[in-house]
Amino acid sequence: MSTALVGTAPLLRTNVRYDGRLYAPWIVLATALPASSVIVYPWVFSTEQDRLGLSAAINSNPALGLIFGPAGDLTTVDGFNAWRSLALGGFLAALGAIFAVTRATRAQEDSGQAELLASGVLGRPSRLMAGVALALIGSLILGLVAGVVTSLCGGAWDASMLLCLTFTGTAWMLTGVAAVTAQIASDSRTANSLAVGALGVMFLLRGFCYSIQAPSWTIWINPLGWMQETKPAGTNTWWPLLLAVALTAVLVVVAFRLQSTRDFGQGSIAQRPGPARGKVRGTDRLALRLNRGPAITWLIAFVALGFVFGYFATSVTDILSSNSSVQQVLASGATTPEALAGAFVVTILSLVGILASIPGVQVMLKVRTEEMEDRVEPVIATATSRPRFYASNVLLAFAIPTVAVLIAGALIAALASSANIGVSFGQGLIQATATAPAVWTVVAISVAVIGARPAVSLAAWFGVLLSFVLTLLGPTFGLPEWILGISPFWHIPNTSATTVDLTGLLWVSLFTVAFLAIGFAGFRRRDLAR
């Protein structure tokens, strides 16, 4: 083994030096999430009354549980922090780890750097080893930094450290997953998609199983469930972290086995010869062709999401009726079960909408990637005008999320209407349609960024991030309405209400048009591949 791993140490040092800073944003995000919770909570929810109110509000909207998992004691700082940060913090840490592993292994093979390295004095498994080590060390640092900062900001030491080490645990397991997918896939994009897909499925299943109060074995077969079962600020159980370490070890061993049997630069799946003649004869078809894989994956994901959320909607009345604080609200006559169910459907469709905007933004980012890899240049050098080329991509960036929302919306509507919770199929579908304009606004922001200021292409995610924070986290911070109203999803009317107010959507669409105009004007005017 000693000669096999020759070169790992210098390689790791180089990785840390050049890729290490790419890890920094993930550490910042994963630290900001719990640290902000412990700072903001006592300030926003200063009285016992406020805290009970928050607890009731969160428990009465089971849609939130899909993302955040089960709520413990929301009347303490640490309980609130554990609920708000555990799932998302782990998710962020895992994303950082996945990208780090892929970048250090598969992406290097794609770009040819690995060939330079592999021809040097370097053991065969060393590159994978260095990549895995980078991610493991990075996520350990992430957990420790987040834990210490959170404790210093006012969290309890044991609860905060445990909470933040679950981030590390999640990231370690996904490091293993990414090490495996980097061997199976034949390029870095596929490797990333497979690993992120695995993370997404486990994430969704965790929230779903907890929310419908599924039998406990469904939690224990899900590695992310182990992290939840540490119950920071509750029982503070540390041993499930060992399960994460064990799984990580197993996955890494599998990855090394796979690597030792595959050819350099190839995946486990071999390439077949393709057609000698092309059917792609226009920019629309080109855009579709380039995004075909991810588009199909996303649409399948939204079918699954529709089923999960729809099934969840059918049990919403049961879940609500089992909650005592909701019972009190209902008993006081302040609202009706139908109204709660209607509000629930609006929330859940907003969630679907925010998720659906992700593939739209990805299509626009793909335009930039293609441009930087000099593949837009030959297309624009033909008799294709820039607006024509850009329009093909924008069209697709709008179409994929729209179809996704409608697919998931139709499934949710169908399942919800079958369960007699007071929402008909038509109502559900109309509500899903009303969500689409808000999704378009979020996607249009990325159209503007890629068109006019592509140097800051990360800003294309701004809309998604803002909507997510304001729509899901905003209410728990007790933010005023005008701030919540920055999110386009806040303006989606509840179409089951007696009078439906569409002015909000009109405003939102004006922004969409403005963003599109900026994007097209920018793309027409700027230098390409700069």
Next chain:
Amino acid sequence: MSTPDDVIEVQGLTKSFGRFQALNGLDLSVTRGEVHGFLGPNGAGKSTTIRVLLGLLKADGGSARVLDGDPWRDVVELHRRLAYVPGDVSLWPGMTGGEAIDLLGTLRGGLDEGRRTELLERFELDPTKRGRQYSKGNRQKVAIVAALASDVELLILDEPTSGLDPLMENVFQEVVGEATARGTTVLLSSHILAELESLADRLSIIRDGRIVQSGTLVELRGKTRTTIHAVLDRAPDQAAVALFSDVHLDGSKFAGTVDSNRIREAMDSLSPFGFVSLTVAPPSLESLFLKLYGDEQGGTAA
């Protein structure tokens, strides 16, 4: 300077990226029907010029006309009439070479089926491989086939043979020759002089974003010097080598250059010392190239 027969006319073109001045008042004119060599070292501004001519970059100043149109405004009109081979071809990883050729050809407004088949055969290119499987040379071939299979008035080729083996370079020269025989104008950028020497009718040499020398091959050759290497029986004296410049004297080994029209005098002054061996290299663009760059680099450094 420009005549109605100019396919490309560029005057005083400037372009900067941030603080870096890529083009510095560049003039270039390419006449209809000629192969115009565009010669310069890496980073001199060849690709930037070409990208401005294609409307991919917007010039900061100066004027550029391509086929009597504005390369920035009349993009679609112009691009129907020209084809382009980039220096660093990047293909869609999942798309086969054949698909890429068809896509680019169709977007340009159609390609000549017969010529497509013929070119694939002559370049020995397998069109069923995916973009990511091609080697650099084969990616280059895909772009060359895509460009040459369409009927256009102007071919803009940016270092098109980088990565091609010598056999394929030959095929490339033949194919470009056939294109000019059909009346196509070619702008051929390169840093390989041999390629331009056999293909180009006229040359423009670029350095630091400016054309430093322009003319036909004969004109440029006239400005160059003949190189003489000789091993002599005994070391020549100072008076004998006064005629030469760039003199290197190592005992009886002599090397130096002389104006091409004074070779006779040069021989006369060396022959008293007795020749053991003698090589007289004809004026090459190489020497012009080296001289231009060597001199001016020295000039700017001083």
